[in-house]
Amino acid sequence: MAALLSHLRSGRFAAPIDALHLPAHGRGAGLPVAMRRLLRRRPGSWDLPELPQIGGPLESEGAVAASQRAAAAAVGVSACWYGVNGATGLLQAALLALASPGQAVLMPRNAHRSLIQACALGGLTPLLFDLPFLSDRGHVGALEAAWLERVLAELDRQGQTPAAAVLVHPTYHGYASDPLPLVALLHQRGLPVLVDEAHGAHLQPGVDPALPISSLAAGADLVVHSLHKSAAGLGQTAVLWCQGTQVDPELVQRCLGWLQTTSPSALLLASCDTALHQWQRPRGRRALRRCLDQGRALADRLSDAGVPLLRTPDPLRLIWHTAAAGINGLEADAWLLQRRLIAELPEPGCLTFCLGFARHRGLAGRMLRRWQQLRLALGSSTPLPPFTPPPLPLLGAPEHHLVEAWRGPQRAVPLDDACGAIAAQLICPYPPGIPLVIPGERLDRSRLRWLQEQRQLWPDQITAMVKIVA
Ligand SMILES: Cc1ncc(COP(=O)(O)O)c(C=O)c1O
Structure with missing residues (x-):
């Protein structure tokens, strides 16, 4: 592990050009x-x-x-x-x-x-x-x-x-x-x-x-x-x-x-x-303001050049809306990783970069080039179809006791055979670490259908087997 970290820092594969992932200090560049x-x-x-x-x-x-x-x-x-x-x-x-x-x-x-x-x-x-x-x-x-x-x-x-x-x-x-x-x-x-x-x-x-x-x-x-x-x-x-x-x-x-x-x-x-x-301190606050301005300027420049972005109130998150170009964000991430542009959060419809607190000189030009190459390599003129919202009630508690479902007797079954069963595990792609299902919830027909759809979208994160209460 130590050898690997030293190697990533200095060796032949010196720090990737753009490591836009967390921690937000940008591999040390933004540390106080x-x-x-x-x-x-x-x-x-x-x-x-x-x-x-x-x-x-x-x-x-x-x-x-x-x-x-x-x-x-x-x-x-x-x-x-x-x-x-x-x-x-x-x-x-x-x-x-x-x-x-x-x-x-x-x-x-x-x-x-x-x-x-x-x-x-x-x-x-x-x-x-x-x-x-x-x-x-x-x-x-x-x-x-x-x-x-x-x-x-x-x-x-x-x-x-x-x-x-x-x-x-x-x-x-x-x-x-x-x-x-x-x-x-x-x-x-x-x-x-x-x-x-x-x-x-x-x-x-x-x-x-x-x-x-x-x-x-x-x-x-x-x-x-x-x-x-x-x-x-x-x-x-x-x-x-x-x-x-x-x-x-x-x-x-x-x-x-x-x-x-x-x-x-x-x-x-x-x-x-x-x-x-x-x-x-005023100096630190000025530096923070510069990072926010840098994020907004980068997003404006990419957006003006035709990169489909999703804007949120946080300028430190830059979200490529890959679905708009027919590209799965997970595939885009794998493609970009090989080209030394590292994102934080790949998802089926997007790729989110965390700009953090380092300076990013020349990033707009490099990102734009990468986007154009990505589009040529993986893009399509047809956007991905809209994503299905989870079939959830406005408010609900797990049907079974959370702890009993989680730590009691359980068995693994193929997702396809879990209809009507009580989940005994979290199903939770990471990042972002937000559960799609929590222990104690019933996997009814509509929930299961939605999960199967999610599995198509996140094949490496959602396994074909699910643990249910035995
Ligand atoms: C919204 C939210 N809360 C809490 C956490 C946990 O944070 P930490 O990794 O610092 O434990 C995360 C991690 O991804 C998160 O996204």
């Missing part, structure tokens, strides 16, 4: 100066335990505690905790702090798998609500207030009383609406709100008026940022913010303790600190 300086020190000198001077995310003394206090004060919230197991670990701890075993949690269908896993860990029932579907590309769009009102009315109709709610803002692709009315609607019902803002750490106030606001500014109680996805942190870095009076920070801290390693990496904690700190 302090972090680059640290990494040039004697290898391993920074790999330290929780010495009294350093401490850890759950300690009240030491450099980490001081950094967390300073970060919380700068953002204007009551507390924050750094994480070294990605947004995953922090989302899970946050959810456990919001609901007790036996309670239900309202969450959107595009909830990351970590949240479904947290429901299993905490004995919670996910009450999943559907989202608008954009059939020309096969994505779920942003949640709007009117849609959430319909969901809440359905919640009442079904007599459901969740203990908390989860939102995703923005999505992996950068779709976002104004979180203010969404959080307000949920708060009106007394529901504490956890926002998975893994892809939105850069929604910094006062940097760019065209960016959506962060759910922190919208008053969400708990917000998780993945610092390697939407800030210049090393892989696995994340932060959990806590504000308001609805959530007890003591309880959050206890839940973090259940899931956090007892040996958090000092290097990763320093990376959390530097990634957040740089945006508290």
Whole structure:
């Protein structure tokens, strides 16, 4: 592994020309100066335990505690905790702090798998609500207030009383609406709100008026940022913010303790600190604005030259709408990888590039050339047919108990023979890590037909066999 990484860095296959994937620091180019300086020190000198001077995310003394206090004060919230197991670990701890075993949690269908896993860990029932579907590309769009009102009315109709709610803002692709009315609607019902803002750490106030606001500014109680996805942190870095009076920070801290390693990496904690700190300074904010401008200028240039793009409110996500040129995004990705243009998220209808925080000199010209070559190699004059929305109710919980279905006796059957059975696994292409099916859900005829269609589209991600409750 070490040999492979050294080889990728320097050998014959020196860094690919355009590595537009996560982590967002762009293979080091966008790391904060302090972090680059640290990494040039004697290898391993920074790999330290929780010495009294350093401490850890759950300690009240030491450099980490001081950094967390300073970060919380700068953002204007009551507390924050750094994480070294990605947004995953922090989302899970946050959810456990919001609901007790036996309670239900309202969450959107595009909830990351970590949240479904947290429901299993905490004995919670996910009450999943559907989202608008954009059939020309096969994505779920942003949640709007009117849609959430319909969901809440359905919640009442079904007599459901969740203990908390989860939102995703923005999505992996950068779709976002104004979180203010969404959080307000949920708060009106007394529901504490956890926002998975893994892809939105850069929604910094006062940097760019065209960016959506962060759910922190919208008053969400708990917000998780993945610092390697939407800030210049090393892989696995994340932060959990806590504000308001609805959530007890003591309880959050206890839940973090259940899931956090007892040996958090000092290097990763320093990376959390530097990634957040740089945006508290005018210089760092200017650099962020430059990255956003660079993203918009790139999209304008490609769009003017005829590349079919899907625009979202996040300029750091560049989405080629390959379906419009009759090209499957997964095939486009494989073709481009061989030509040293590496995307983040291939899907049947699109290819998403994460521009991150590095400078990309000359990228527009190179991308345009690649697009033209790709079109000649794989394109067609007929666009791909529209994608089918999943046949889901507006609101629903798994028919069987999530944990019992997931960890009880199960057997594998061909997808074709699973009609009427209860799923005993997550079916979840990664990325983006959003389950198509969760354990405990019934695979009725329409769901199964839709899954079979998905399998044609994602042949390597959705296997021909599915585990069902025995
Ligand atoms: C919306 C969303 N939330 C959470 C996560 C988990 O983040 P991490 O990889 O930092 O654990 C992901 C990862 O893809 C994600 O897309």
